[in-house]
Each structure stands twice: as C-alpha cells, then as structure tokens.
Amino acid sequence: MAEPLRVFLVDDEAPARARLRALLADCAMTLPNEVVGEADSGLAALAGLAGAAADVVLLDIRMPGMDGIEVARQLAERASAPAVVFVTAYDAHAVSAFEVSARDYLLKPVRRDRLLEALRRVAPPAARPEVERFVAVNDRGRVLRVPLDEVLYLRAELKYVTLRTREREYVLDEPLARLEEAFVDDLLRIHRNCLVNRRHLVGFELRHDGEEARWVALLDDWPEVLPVSRRQAHVVRDFRAPGTD
Secondary structure (H helix, E strand, O other): OOOOEEEEEEOOOHHHHHHHHHHHHHHOOOOOEEEEEEEOOHHHHHHHHHHOOOOEEEEOOOOOOOOHHHHHHHHHOOOOOOEEEEEEOOOOOHHHHHHOOOOEEEEOOOOHHHHHHHHHHHOOHHHOOOOOOEEEEEEOOEEEEEEHHHOOEEEEEOOEEEEEOOOOEEEEOOOHHHHHHHOOOOEEEEEOOEEEEHHHEEEEEEEEEOOEEEEEEEEOOOOOOEEOOHHHOHHHHHOOOOOOO
16 A cells, blocks of 8 residues: 655645645545644644655745745755645735745645645655556446547536547546546646646637637647646646657
8 A cells, every 4th residue: 555645734824734635634634644744834744754754845935034935945955855845825926936946836726626736746666556547438338448548538528528539539437536536647637628638738828809809739640639728827837748848
C-alpha cells in the first residue's frame, strides 16, 4: 500500500486551515494523505517544519509578520525541503511565488479537484496510486477498453458523455467529474462540459465572433476546435507545451 502524502498546513486563519483539512480528507480516497502539522504564522511554520517530516506545505502568503514568500525562500535553503504549494486569496503574487520555486499556486476558495491536481503533481511516485490507463465504454452490448492515449476529448451532452478518438465516438455512462478525478494528470477541463487529453493538446487560439472574442483549444492534427469557457480561461495562461518548463 502506498505511503500517504505528508502535508503541513500554514495559514493565520483557523477556518482556512479547517477547510483545507476537510478538502484533504475528501481527497484521501483518491490520493492517501495525512496532515503532519499546522502553523498560524511564518515563524511557527519554520519551527514546526524543522521537526515534521512533510512532503508538501500548503502555504498562505499574506500573514502577519513573515509572509509566505519569505517562508518558502527560507525553506528552499534547507536540505530535503518539502514542496511548496501556495494557497492564497490573491493572484498578484504569482510571479513571486514561482521565483521561489513553488510547485503550484491555488486561489481561495480552493476546489477539491484543483487541490487534488496540485497534490498529485508533488506526490512522490510511491504515494501515487496506480491508475488504469484505459476508459471502459459500452458499444452495442459489449464493454470495450479504449486506451487513454487514444482519447482526444470527452464531452458531456444531455445525459451522456461522448468520448472521441480519431476513428470514432463512444457513449459513456460515467460522469465527467469522475473521469477528471481518475485521470487528473492527463485530462484538462476547458469547459464545464469538456475535458481534453493533454497529450493531444497543442495550444489555444483567440477567435473573434463579431465583437466577442473567445479562446478555443487546438488538438494535434484534428480539424475540430473546442471552446474554452470564461471560467476555465486560466488554463490558457497556465498552458505549457509537453516537455518544456
């Protein structure tokens, strides 16, 4: 059985730490984790982390006294420093956060699926549960396994989810949310009704329809473009081509 991911919480507000504990508990069935310590200030965090074996720190930025950026800077100077994931209500610190080698940057209120994505990104390989690399679909009375690498995108339509490969479409009974959770490192949500396979995503393009402009996702050697919702527009900013930093 995989060892649980060891998490240390740092936030000057007790309700914020309580919410993170609840979200971590919700994530535990998918990615086992345990809270190994908490702190309500930067100085307390540095002291607590000196004696706690943590894999990742969920770290607030704006705190009285020492802020989270300085905490991360000092942690980076330690041997075997834990990964840092910032959790903040402000997006103005993103550049500073990544200058101190933060692994992710979560905006409050944190969503469970976004937290799970961040945890999987920093989890040691031994802590990552094995995931089946196929999607089971129903096809005329048969159950088939479609390899995940062949999936271009999944889109919710009415009561069903459509899975698209280069050759054909399949209909699934699984909800998008469960598929997103199962393949959080592979599938990217670009719309409330659409997940695209990161393997086939080559970029985004801004298209104009009269006075309105919207982003669309471009897939490798595929003529169809997929709209990106305003709510998910952050994926355009966060996009990185495979194999680059």
